[in-house]
Amino acid sequence: MNWRRKLINPVMDKEFRLRMRSSRSAITVFIYVLVMGLLAMGIIYVMMSSGAGSSGRIDPSTSRVMFYALSIAQLVLIAFMTPALTAGVISGEREKQTLNMLLTTQQSSSTIILSKLVSSLSFMTLVILATLPVYSIAFLYGGVAPKQLISVFLFYLFIMLLLGSLGVLFSTLFKRTMVAVIMTYGVGLVIFLVTGIVYLFAMGVVQANYYVSGTTTVPDHSWIGFILGLNPAGALISIFEPSFSDTVFLTRWSGQQKGAPIQLWQQFLLVYSVVIVLVLWLAIRYIRPVKRGRGKKRLQAGWEAQESEQTEK
Numbered sequence: 001m002n003w004r005r006k007l008i009n010p011v012m013d014k015e016f017r018l019r020m021r022s023s024r025s026a027i028t029v030f031i032y033v034l035v036m037g038l039l040a041m042g043i044i045y046v047m048m049s050s051g052a053g054s055s056g057r058i059d060p061s062t063s064r065v066m067f068y069a070l071s072i073a074q075l076v077l078i079a080f081m082t083p084a085l086t087a088g089v090i091s092g093e094r095e096k097q098t099l100n101m102l103l104t105t106q107q108s109s110s111t112i113i114l115s116k117l118v119s120s121l122s123f124m125t126l127v128i129l130a131t132l133p134v135y136s137i138a139f140l141y142g143g144v145a146p147k148q149l150i151s152v153f154l155f156y157l158f159i160m161l162l163l164g165s166l167g168v169l170f171s172t173l174f175k176r177t178m179v180a181v182i183m184t185y186g187v188g189l190v191i192f193l194v195t196g197i198v199y200l201f202a203m204g205v206v207q208a209n210y211y212v213s214g215t216t217t218v219p220d221h222s223w224i225g226f227i228l229g230l231n232p233a234g235a236l237i238s239i240f241e242p243s244f245s246d247t248v249f250l251t252r253w254s255g256q257q258k259g260a261p262i263q264l265w266q267q268f269l270l271v272y273s274v275v276i277v278l279v280l281w282l283a284i285r286y287i288r289p290v291k292r293g294r295g296k297k298r299l300q301a302g303w304e305a306q307e308s309e310q311t312e313k
Contacts, residue, residue: 011107015119025123032081032127036074036134043069044137060143067138068240071152074131075159075236079192082124082160083184086167088177089116090287095177109284113168117280121157121164128156151239155265159232162272163188165279172283195231199248202227206250225249225260229267238264 019025043066090113093099102112138144166187170180202224225248228234238244245260 010105011102011112012115012119015116016122019119019123020126029127029130032077033130033134035077036070036131039073040066040070040134040137060141062143063138063141064143066141067135067144067148068237070135070138071236071240072233074128074156075232078124078128078156078159079163079188079232081127082121082163083167083181083188085120085124086117086164087171087181087184089120089168090171090283091174091177091180092171094175103288109287113172113280113283113287117161117164117168120167121160124160124164125157128153128160148240152236155236155239158269158272162191162276165276165283169279169283172287191230192232195227196233199224199228199231199234203250222250225264226267229262229264230271231264232268235265235268 047062047066090099093102107115135149163184167180167184170183170187171177174180174183206222206224225245228248234244234248238248242263245263248264249260
């Protein structure tokens with residue numbers, strides 16, 4: 001069909017077939033849903049045994065806690081799975097010695113990079129959507145709005161795009177898949193863990209300064225909230241509870257200042273949207289390592305000479 005040819009190029013078509021039709025993909029989806037289901041059952045068991053369900057049912061507040069726990073757990077699983085799916089898309093082609101053949105096709109560098117990224121993230125999206133029946137358990141007890149679920153899943157897509165873009169970049173820069181995977185996990189560790197640790201350290205320093213100085217003039221909000229705005233867990237919690245941003249920024253309510261200067265999830269989207277664009281641009285730029293100036297002209301002349309020799313033969 002014409003629409004299929006326009007939307008799905010040969011690179012994407014090949015990646016879709018390889019990822020979606022393998023038995024390993026079906027097993028991965030099954031194990032992922034099984035883990036999430038067991039986690040949900042475990043949370044319900046803990047709540048019932050702790051007295052939350054002593055009346056024979058779980059109240060909406062307890063159901064909301066279960067929804068939050070499932071969302072955080074899924075965020076951690078996404079952080080582990082996404083780099084493994086994307087960090088070898090280009091370096092794997094290089095190791096199989098098929099990258100040069102791919103670059104000689106009519107597909108542009110941007111088409112190759114984006115097709116590899118979209119095909120990898122499409123499988124991860126399928127895995128996330130497969131967990132919807134698990135989240136339906138929280139809806140049985142109330143306390144969670146469909147708008148919250150949609151917002152959380154859109155946030156998951158953004159996280160996958162961020163980690164996937166980093167994986168594609170390192171897969172383009174490094175020849176070995178193992179090195180690309182390690183670098184992607186390293187940067188992901190900084191985003192998920194180091195930013196939270198730095199925020200806790202900065203918050204301790206700021207609060208200690210308040211107590212030591214003994215000043216009565218406290219600013220309307222503190223700058224340390226911008227640090228946690230770089231952390232995915234903090235941004236996800238701010239989606240659940242908008243008042244969490246006020247707590248993070250140490251907001252002091254007054255007639256002039258009303259709430260935090262920005263929601264954590266809004267800062268997260270703004271900052272990392274720029275990172276995603278920059279990372280994808282670098283991946284597209286460096287997938288074809290061509291020297292500038294005379295080197296590029298000589299390379300083009302060599303290609304033209306080879307083409308002329310082949311036509312003469």
